Amino acid sequence: MTMAEGDLDTQGWQVLDRAHYLHPFTDHAGLRQTGSRVAVRGEGIYVWDTEGKRIIDGLSGLGCVNIGYGRRELVTAAAEQMLELSYCQSFFKTTHRTAVRLAEKLTSMLPGHLNHVFFQSSGSEANETATRLARRYWDLEGKPGKKLFIARELAYHGSTHMAASLSGIPPMHYAGGDIPLSNVHHIRTAYQYRHGAGMDAAEFGVVAAGWLEEKILELGADNVAAFIAEPAQSAGGALCPPETYWPEIQRICRKYDVLLIADEVVMGFGRTGKWFGLYKYGIEPDIMQLGKGITSGYLPLSATVIGDRVADTLIDKGGEWAHGYTYSGHPTCCAVALENIRILDEEKIIENADATLVPLFKAGIESFADHPLIGDARCVGLMGGLEIVKDKKTRESYAYEAHIGDHCSAEALKRGLAFRANGDTMSLMPPLITTPDQLAEIFAIAREALDATAKHFGVTA
Ligand code: PMP
Numbered sequence: 013m014t015m016a017e018g019d020l021d022t023q024g025w026q027v028l029d030r031a032h033y034l035h036p037f038t039d040h041a042g043l044r045q046t047g048s049r050v051a052v053r054g055e056g057i058y059v060w061d062t063e064g065k066r067i068i069d070g071l072s073g074l075g076c077v078n079i080g081y082g083r084r085e086l087v088t089a090a091a092e093q094m095l096e097l098s099y100c101q102s103f104f105k106t107t108h109r110t111a112v113r114l115a116e117k118l119t120s121m122l123p124g125h126l127n128h129v130f131f132q133s134s135g136s137e138a139n140e141t142a143t144r145l146a147r148r149y150w151d152l153e154g155k156p157g158k159k160l161f162i163a164r165e166l167a168y169h170g171s172t173h174m175a176a177s178l179s180g181i182p183p184m185h186y187a188g189g190d191i192p193l194s195n196v197h198h199i200r201t202a203y204q205y206r207h208g209a210g211m212d213a214a215e216f217g218v219v220a221a222g223w224l225e226e227k228i229l230e231l232g233a234d235n236v237a238a239f240i241a242e243p244a245q246s247a248g249g250a251l252c253p254p255e256t257y258w259p260e261i262q263r264i265c266r267k268y269d270v271l272l273i274a275d276e277v278v279m280g281f282g283r284t285g286k287w288f289g290l291y292k293y294g295i296e297p298d299i300m301q302l303g304k305g306i307t308s309g310y311l312p313l314s315a316t317v318i319g320d321r322v323a324d325t326l327i328d329k330g331g332e333w334a335h336g337y338t339y340s341g342h343p344t345c346c347a348v349a350l351e352n353i354r355i356l357d358e359e360k361i362i363e364n365a366d367a368t369l370v371p372l373f374k375a376g377i378e379s380f381a382d383h384p385l386i387g388d389a390r391c392v393g394l395m396g397g398l399e400i401v402k403d404k405k406t407r408e409s410y411a412y413e414a415h416i417g418d419h420c421s422a423e424a425l426k427r428g429l430a431f432r433a434n435g436d437t438m439s440l441m442p443p444l445i446t447t448p449d450q451l452a453e454i455f456a457i458a459r460e461a462l463d464a465t466a467k468h469f470g471v472t473a
Pocket of ligand 1: 133304
C-alpha cells in the first residue's frame with residue numbers, strides 16, 4: 013500500500029517509520045514509545061521537522077555536514093556529473109576523469125609520501141580497505157606473521173565486522189558475534205581525565221603512548237601489522253590527546269616497524285581547525301582514511317589514502333589485489349567531493365573557522381568547567397565534549413541506568429539544539445560555517461539544557 017505523502021502528519025510518518033524503517037544504533041522498543049522526529053529540510057546550520065520546529069544542528073549531522081545544508085553548487089555538480097556519466101566501474105582497466113581528478117586533488121593536499129587513493133562509500137569500508145591492505149603489505153614483504161591490529165578503547169571505526177572489532181565501544185563487542193575478531197587488541201586511550209589524573213598533560217601524553225609500546229612488546233613486534241587511531245577521538249567522547257602523544261606514537265611505530273593508520277573519517281576536512289588532523293598533531297601515517305566531510309555528507313564517499321611504502325609494494329610485487337567495491341570511485345560522489353573541496357578552499361571556510369570560530373568555541377566549552385554537572389570540558393578545533401559526573405571531586409559517573417546524557421540531549425532538543433550524548437559526555441561538532449552569534453546561541457541552549465538536567469537530577473551548585 014502506498015499513501016499520498018500530502019495526507020501524512022507527523023504521527024502518520026512515525027507510524028510508517030516504526031512499521032518499516034530500522035534505524036542505526038537504536039533501541040527500537042524504546043523508539044516505539046517516543047517515536048522519531050521527522051526531519052524535512054535543511055539550510056545552513058539549521059534543520060526543520062514536520063512540526064515546523066527549527067533545530068540548530070550542533071553535530072553537523074554525524075560530524076559530516078561541515079559546509080552546512082543546502083549548497084546548490086553541490087546539487088549542480090551532482091546533476092551535471094549524472095547527466096554526463098552517471099556510473100563507471102573501475103575494475104576492468106577503466107577509469108574516469110572525475111575520480112582521477114579527485115585522487116590527484118587529495119594527494120596534492122596531503123604530505124608528499126601520500127600519493128595514492130582507493131575509494132569506497134563509507135568510513136567502515138575505508139577501514140576494511142586499510143586493514144586488508146596492511147595485511148597484504150606484510151604478506152608481500154615476506155612477513156605474513158604480522159597479522160595483529162592494535163586499536164584503542166572507546167574508539168569508533170565503523171560497523172562492519174573488522175571496523176566494529178577495531179572499535180573499542182563495549183556494547184559493540186559481544187561473544188556471540190565473535191566481535192572483536194581475534195586479531196584485534198585494544199589499549200587504553202589518551203583520556204587524561206580518566207587515566208592521567210594528577211599528571212601534567214605533556215607527561216601524560218608520553219605515558220599514554222607508552223601503552224602502545226607495552227602492547228607491542230606483549231604481542232611481539234613480529235606479530236603486529238598496524239596501530240590504528242583517530243587523531244582525536246570523536247564518538248569516544250571528544251578525547252583530545254596532549255601534544256606529546258602523537259610524536260611518541262610515531263616513534264614507537266617506527267621503532268617496531270608497525271604501520272600507522274590514521275582514521276581521519278571525522279577529523280579530516282576541518283574538524284580540528286586544520287584541513288586534516290595530521291597537520292594539527294604532526295602525524296605521518298602510512299595509511300589514512302577520509303570520509304564524511306569529504307562531501308560534507310551530501311553523498312556517501314570515503315577515501316583510503318596510501319603512502320608510498322605500502323603502495324609501491326602493492327604495485328610492484330602484488331599482482332592482482334582482490335579487493336574493491338561496485339561504487340569505488342562513484343562519479344557523482346567524486347564530483348560532489350571536488351565541488352565541496354573547491355568551496356571549502358575558495359571561501360577559506362576552514363582557515364576562517366580556525367581563526368575566528370575555534371577560539372570562541374574553546375572559550376565556550378571551557379566556560380562550562382564550573383557547571384555543577386561538568387567534570388571535564390575538553391575540545392580541539394570545532395569538536396568539544398562536556399563530561400557529566402555525579403561527583404566532581406571523586407569523578408564518579410552516574411549509573412548507566414540514569415541515562416543522564418540522554419536526558420540532557422532531550423532537554424537540548426526541546427530547546428532547538430542537536431546536542432549529542434556519547435555516554436555521559438555531551439558532544440558538540442557544529443558546522444564550520446557557524447557564525448559567532450549562532451555559536452553563542454548554541455552555548456546558551458547547551459547551558460539551559462544542562463541546568464534543566466541538573467534540576468531534574470536534584471543537583472545544585
Ligand atoms: N571512523 C570514524 C572515526 C567514525 O567516526 C566513523 C563514523 N562515525 C567511521 C569510521 C565509520 O564511518 P561510516 O559510518 O561512514 O561507515
